[in-house]
Amino acid sequence: MDIFDHLKAAAQTDWDSYVEHEFVRRMGDGTLPEAAFRTYLVQDYLFLIQFARAYALAAYKSRTIADIRAAQVGLSSILDETDLHVRLCGRWGLSPETLEAAPERQATVAYTRFVLDCGAAGDLLDLHIALSPCVIGYAEIGRKLAPDGIDALGDHPYREWIGEYACDGYQDVAAAARQHLDDLAARVMTDQRFAELAALFSKASRLEADFWQMGLDG
Amino acid sequence: MDIFDHLKAAAQTDWDSYVEHEFVRRMGDGTLPEAAFRTYLVQDYLFLIQFARAYALAAYKSRTIADIRAAQVGLSSILDETDLHVRLCGRWGLSPETLEAAPERQATVAYTRFVLDCGAAGDLLDLHIALSPCVIGYAEIGRKLAPDGIDALGDHPYREWIGEYACDGYQDVAAAARQHLDDLAARVMTDQRFAELAALFSKASRLEADFWQMGLDG
Amino acid sequence: MDIFDHLKAAAQTDWDSYVEHEFVRRMGDGTLPEAAFRTYLVQDYLFLIQFARAYALAAYKSRTIADIRAAQVGLSSILDETDLHVRLCGRWGLSPETLEAAPERQATVAYTRFVLDCGAAGDLLDLHIALSPCVIGYAEIGRKLAPDGIDALGDHPYREWIGEYACDGYQDVAAAARQHLDDLAARVMTDQRFAELAALFSKASRLEADFWQMGLDG
Amino acid sequence: MDIFDHLKAAAQTDWDSYVEHEFVRRMGDGTLPEAAFRTYLVQDYLFLIQFARAYALAAYKSRTIADIRAAQVGLSSILDETDLHVRLCGRWGLSPETLEAAPERQATVAYTRFVLDCGAAGDLLDLHIALSPCVIGYAEIGRKLAPDGIDALGDHPYREWIGEYACDGYQDVAAAARQHLDDLAARVMTDQRFAELAALFSKASRLEADFWQMGLDG
Numbered sequence: 068m069d070i071f072d073h074l075k076a077a078a079q080t081d082w083d084s085y086v087e088h089e090f091v092r093r094m095g096d097g098t099l100p101e102a103a104f105r106t107y108l109v110q111d112y113l114f115l116i117q118f119a120r121a122y123a124l125a126a127y128k129s130r131t132i133a134d135i136r137a138a139q140v141g142l143s144s145i146l147d148e149t150d151l152h153v154r155l156c157g158r159w160g161l162s163p164e165t166l167e168a169a170p171e172r173q174a175t176v177a178y179t180r181f182v183l184d185c186g187a188a189g190d191l192l193d194l195h196i197a198l199s200p201c202v203i204g205y206a207e208i209g210r211k212l213a214p215d216g217i218d219a220l221g222d223h224p225y226r227e228w229i230g231e232y233a234c235d236g237y238q239d240v241a242a243a244a245r246q247h248l249d250d251l252a253a254r255v256m257t258d259q260r261f262a263e264l265a266a267l268f269s270k271a272s273r274l275e276a277d278f279w280q281m282g283l284d285g
Numbered sequence: 286m287d288i289f290d291h292l293k294a295a296a297q298t299d300w301d302s303y304v305e306h307e308f309v310r311r312m313g314d315g316t317l318p319e320a321a322f323r324t325y326l327v328q329d330y331l332f333l334i335q336f337a338r339a340y341a342l343a344a345y346k347s348r349t350i351a352d353i354r355a356a357q358v359g360l361s362s363i364l365d366e367t368d369l370h371v372r373l374c375g376r377w378g379l380s381p382e383t384l385e386a387a388p389e390r391q392a393t394v395a396y397t398r399f400v401l402d403c404g405a406a407g408d409l410l411d412l413h414i415a416l417s418p419c420v421i422g423y424a425e426i427g428r429k430l431a432p433d434g435i436d437a438l439g440d441h442p443y444r445e446w447i448g449e450y451a452c453d454g455y456q457d458v459a460a461a462a463r464q465h466l467d468d469l470a471a472r473v474m475t476d477q478r479f480a481e482l483a484a485l486f487s488k489a490s491r492l493e494a495d496f497w498q499m500g501l502d503g
Numbered sequence: 504m505d506i507f508d509h510l511k512a513a514a515q516t517d518w519d520s521y522v523e524h525e526f527v528r529r530m531g532d533g534t535l536p537e538a539a540f541r542t543y544l545v546q547d548y549l550f551l552i553q554f555a556r557a558y559a560l561a562a563y564k565s566r567t568i569a570d571i572r573a574a575q576v577g578l579s580s581i582l583d584e585t586d587l588h589v590r591l592c593g594r595w596g597l598s599p600e601t602l603e604a605a606p607e608r609q610a611t612v613a614y615t616r617f618v619l620d621c622g623a624a625g626d627l628l629d630l631h632i633a634l635s636p637c638v639i640g641y642a643e644i645g646r647k648l649a650p651d652g653i654d655a656l657g658d659h660p661y662r663e664w665i666g667e668y669a670c671d672g673y674q675d676v677a678a679a680a681r682q683h684l685d686d687l688a689a690r691v692m693t694d695q696r697f698a699e700l701a702a703l704f705s706k707a708s709r710l711e712a713d714f715w716q717m718g719l720d721g
Numbered sequence: 722m723d724i725f726d727h728l729k730a731a732a733q734t735d736w737d738s739y740v741e742h743e744f745v746r747r748m749g750d751g752t753l754p755e756a757a758f759r760t761y762l763v764q765d766y767l768f769l770i771q772f773a774r775a776y777a778l779a780a781y782k783s784r785t786i787a788d789i790r791a792a793q794v795g796l797s798s799i800l801d802e803t804d805l806h807v808r809l810c811g812r813w814g815l816s817p818e819t820l821e822a823a824p825e826r827q828a829t830v831a832y833t834r835f836v837l838d839c840g841a842a843g844d845l846l847d848l849h850i851a852l853s854p855c856v857i858g859y860a861e862i863g864r865k866l867a868p869d870g871i872d873a874l875g876d877h878p879y880r881e882w883i884g885e886y887a888c889d890g891y892q893d894v895a896a897a898a899r900q901h902l903d904d905l906a907a908r909v910m911t912d913q914r915f916a917e918l919a920a921l922f923s924k925a926s927r928l929e930a931d932f933w934q935m936g937l938d939g
Binding site: 345346347348405406407408471472473475477478481 | 783
């Protein structure tokens, strides 16, 4: 068990409320209303902007050139993901102008600013644990929604989204993020901190579940 | 018209959704369910902790001893208000242990971390405008709910809360905060920034309205 | 041995270069030129302003009301110390206007901004260790310069300064700061971090030695 | 006159002490001792690490995807410049291990942490003005030391360094940075702030002059 497994075990109920949320289940069986998915997509775009800031914060808080470089790669790939996102949104009839003009919903503000504040008030481990339900959780959800591989999804209405997170590329990103958590934990984790970090992880998982709910409430 | 009046005028709909929220109206006419008020009180305690951090952030971002001192006075009075809050909660049957153990709701996380992030990413004016719906808005609400003075409230069920914000002491705090906004604006406001700051103020007002709604949803 | 003793042992050379600096020795034997002391006093005033910001940063980075309160007490007592400082400067012919108008020297900028950056990039332990050569070191220097007590100093030219740091009140402040370092270390210290923190402590001690040298260079 | 010209005019003495420093003059006429240049090169490497953090801070403090992207490009090019720097150092007999192990000098700490603190405490304009003596000043120095172009430098001992900053590529970077300052100023500058920002610019210029002096003192 790595540190991420320990965090999930300590936060089982909140973690499950996130990865097994009705939004996820209905995306999986294809019954999720399009309006819910579009609401989610728009907010996820706004989410990515704050997420990019979180990686910039990680670079700012780094002490070595190696850590700065790692965070810069993360920042750079989120900016690339934003471009992909704009294209994906386009296929669902959402123009870049619509995205930019959309007001952030409460759920988007809550999770993103919580992550940024964990990072500003704490250290790199706090920041990366606050980010992990998103970075690593999406890989778990992607794999779960494509149990027989992406090709087996056929003309699934959410094939493109599922494929993005089920694909080997993203699974590797998530595996690297798990390894990074373990490396950071080896440097700074203590027994006393584990309880605090597990509470932080629970809260981040609940805020992610709220984010799905916001999509569902459309 | 001072800067606060200009912000309200630019954000009328969102401002009204906050100061005229059903929670406020029903607190005023005494029909607000106790459960809703208790939910609100607990979250407001957690809110004050983050609010104290926001004043600490203002002190950290200050350049002169005068600005540090002003922020320190703010921080200190919030810590005092927290003590009052613990006593008020006690009268509603909420022990300090209950307060400390309560999980933060989404609405609490959203508004508090939004304020802190406005301050971390922006300057002192951003921070104080993000705080203003709370600091100054509560004075407006207090006065509105006690139009004939605190004594005229008789045995109103929410007399104590209304009295806290309608009283001269708090009205002076809010007047000083308005003056401080004007002073800051005189130093750093530009026409181009006004639009950004009005958007920030609108968002903060909506997040405050969501905070009342969270209480109402109990 | 507490954590502060361990840090001193790991950074012996740099620590000694600070607490046994010629400035300190000559203040002790009364041969320090007045011009050097005045240069130091002015810069120390500018130093205290940044130091107040560092305690505000500690309050901002705190997660519990107890930690916020502790940092607020620190901030408040530095602001009080600043008033004392203004009076002390007055006796050496330095008006408040002179203090405010004085440009910060390189040594002042280097140590104060280093401390603030340690706090912004790291956690509370980083911040308090960066502050400790000042907070705790001044108590050690005070005691060393008044080995037979403050009364035995007679009409020593630097009696007032020495007395401020040799007195029981300040010795208690320093003892509390040592205890606080131990409490923080119990929560977040690891073997791997000790080496990093000892390096940080060495650097802070060197920057303090540079601060004395700046005074001496007048 | 753009904003950078206005800042230089307001800070003429400090600016001149930087761009006309003896280190610069002697690099130009080739009489700068190699030891001084090597001392400078090592510290400049450590400087770049903090400089990369400053661009990460700019990305973190950004509100729009466009501003994040601009800061990310800056961060990325500094990381590339660091690689170039390692190669340049190699030619002067300085291994990467030597660079990593070198302790930061007071002058390096002072300027870099001052810049980072300006950014943390202020807004993007504060941050970019604190960076500008370096980003834009090096272009001015490069051009001044190669008045007849890089080819005319022949076998000048510091040809490689001068060429790096005199070349069109770097001149364009500096021109873009000047334009960026003007864009930021158009959004947030006021008359009252100009005086503060000119003081900040003066201080940053003095700290840059101290950085040259540190090299010269070797």
